[in-house]
Amino acid sequence: MTSDFDRVTGHLRQDEIQAYLSEKLGEPIEVLSAKQTYPGFSRQTWLIQTIVGGSACGFALRLDPPWGASVPYSLEHEWRVYETLWKTPVPVAEPLWYEVGQTFADGRALMVRRLVEGSSTVAGLNEVGPAGDARRRRVVQSHIEALATLHSLDWRGAGFDDFISPPPSAADALRFEFDTWRALWRDRRSEAFPLVTEFLCWLEECIPSDTPFVSVVKGNNGVGEEIFKDERLVAMSDFELTSLGDGVLDLAFSQGTLELLGPKETLQLYEQAMGVRVSPERLAFANLWIRFKAIANINGYALWGMQHNGDFRTTCAALGIVSAKMSIAMLAGCIGKSLIDADRILHRGHSGYTDLDG
Amino acid sequence: MDTIEKLVLPELPRASWSSGYLHSALVILALAKDQVSGAKERLLVEYEGLSDLLRESRDLIASNEIKIAIDDALHQSGRLPPMIADAKLQDLCEDLSVVANHVIEHSYSIRDGETKRKLLALIAAYRATAAAQMSNALSNAAGRPIF
Numbered sequence: 001m002t003s004d005f006d007r008v009t010g011h012l013r014q015d016e017i018q019a020y021l022s023e024k025l026g027e028p029i030e031v032l033s034a035k036q037t038y039p040g041f042s043r044q045t046w047l048i049q050t051i052v053g054g055s056a057c058g059f060a061l062r063l064d065p066p067w068g069a070s071v072p073y074s075l076e077h078e079w080r081v082y083e084t085l086w087k088t089p090v091p092v093a094e095p096l097w098y099e100v101g102q103t104f105a106d107g108r109a110l111m112v113r114r115l116v117e118g119s120s121t122v123a124g125l126n127e128v129g130p131a132g133d134a135r136r137r138r139v140v141q142s143h144i145e146a147l148a149t150l151h152s153l154d155w156r157g158a159g160f161d162d163f164i165s166p167p168p169s170a171a172d173a174l175r176f177e178f179d180t181w182r183a184l185w186r187d188r189r190s191e192a193f194p195l196v197t198e199f200l201c202w203l204e205e206c207i208p209s210d211t212p213f214v215s216v217v218k219g220n221n222g223v224g225e226e227i228f229k230d231e232r233l234v235a236m237s238d239f240e241l242t243s244l245g246d247g248v249l250d251l252a253f254s255q256g257t258l259e260l261l262g263p264k265e266t267l268q269l270y271e272q273a274m275g276v277r278v279s280p281e282r283l284a285f286a287n288l289w290i291r292f293k294a295i296a297n298i299n300g301y302a303l304w305g306m307q308h309n310g311d312f313r314t315t316c317a318a319l320g321i322v323s324a325k326m327s328i329a330m331l332a333g334c335i336g337k338s339l340i341d342a343d344r345i346l347h348r349g350h351s352g353y354t355d356l357d358g
Numbered sequence: 359m360d361t362i363e364k365l366v367l368p369e370l371p372r373a374s375w376s377s378g379y380l381h382s383a384l385v386i387l388a389l390a391k392d393q394v395s396g397a398k399e400r401l402l403v404e405y406e407g408l409s410d411l412l413r414e415s416r417d418l419i420a421s422n423e424i425k426i427a428i429d430d431a432l433h434q435s436g437r438l439p440p441m442i443a444d445a446k447l448q449d450l451c452e453d454l455s456v457v458a459n460h461v462i463e464h465s466y467s468i469r470d471g472e473t474k475r476k477l478l479a480l481i482a483a484y485r486a487t488a489a490a491q492m493s494n495a496l497s498n499a500a501g502r503p504i505f
Binding site: 192194195197204205325326328329332333335 | 408452455456458459462463465466481482484488489492
């Protein structure tokens with residue numbers, strides 16, 4: 001029987017999962033282990049090892065938490081991304097089913113996909129020395145290849161525009177992204193935040209229009225999100241922020257992964273893989289924009305969940321209040337500068353991409 | 359403060375699940391404690407900055423709708439009572455912030471270069487104070503959390 005604690009936290013017991021999977025698969029299965037992933041900030045994920053018909057079989061179960069997802073897009077949106085990508089060369093785990101309103105897990109929206117052998121972390125990634133250097137190079141190269149495959153995808157042919165609104169043109173891609181997220185921010189911010197308002201007013205005057213073509217944009221990506229095996233990316237994973245727009249946003253949202261190799265070499269690899277140059281202005285805009293987008297998510301969605309929907313995680317307050325305000329203070333220092341100078345300010349003390357010239 | 363502790367303490371047993379949760383809990387607890395002691399001072403700075411911005415920008419604003427909103431907000435806030443409660447001060451800051459957003463958006467949309475320059479200078483003065491205050495308050499509050 002589900003306890004109050006489990007109901008509030010969305011925790012699932014192994015026997016519940018076993019009963020659910022047995023019913024769905026139409027045969028008794030044995031769950032050997034069911035482990036919830038950390039941090040699982042946007043949604044909850046269980047990695048499940050089972051025996052089905054005498055053979056080992058792994059599943060990943062992804063659900064909206066009881067308080068709802070900490071991102072603006074629905075789980076159905078994410079499911080459709082998996083379903084669509086599964087038919088393309090982009091590496092993803094096989095999606096199995098999506099449902100909502102079932103008895104299991106209080107009817108929360110859920111999806112199940114096959115478990116891909118590998119891990120979202122890479123052992124020895126920070127090791128100092130030649131072996132670590134070589135490992136980082138393999139990881140970044142593999143990640144860039146996967147991003148380039150995603151960004152080069154014929155998204156119309158694949159059917160992405162059946163469920164994601166595309167920007168009107170490539171030149172409008174960043175403007176479209178800007179308008180979409182500014183509207184979400186206005187709707188969900190916890191305070192009026194005049195500093196963010198000015199940041200957006202200033203940034204709006206600098207939106208680049210040299211996006212060469214519209215791509216599927218993964219959203220947050222990199223180590224911690226994708227599945228790696230033998231230091232190669234074997235499956236892209238967690239598409240909670242996937243949209244259609246300028247792929248350069250993914251370079252800025254790799255959560256440090258692409259900086260493992262150094263910005264200049266990483267950018268060269270990406271440009272070679274894509275066959276087009278990334279202008280410094282586009283990249284600078286993306287770096288600044290992703291900082292805002294993170295604020296919109298942690299304040300407008302994570303903190304919102306805590307304030308309005310019963311999300312009990314103190315992480316939401318730490319991120320939605322502390323980290324958001326630290327980032328806002330940083331963005332305020334960028335206002336009025338050129339995009340390139342603003343990005344340098346943002347990355348002061350770090351290996352920023354726009355220090356490429358020098 | 360009590361509310362924050364009620365939120366944090368039940369979560370601590372789950373900290374064994376990951377040290378990240380424990381870290382988050384401790385950071386927010388430290389922040390909450392600091393906010394109790396320093397919140398009013400920070401809100402006062404915010405209040406003064408926003409009031410100055412609205413008062414000084416009023417005559418440069420072309421939109422009657424925004425002028426009225428400024429007048430209403432300043433009238434509502436009135437003279438700051440010496441013993442104002444934190445919650446009331448927070449409400450006043452929120453009201454002033456909403457109107458400041460209109461002023462900022464309007465200022466950036468102005469085509470007249472000279473008026474726009476003057477308004478952006480006023481906004482920049484507010485921004486510099488507010489950003490510095492926010493930065494100082496947070497770095498003093500909880501060290502440098504690594505989220």
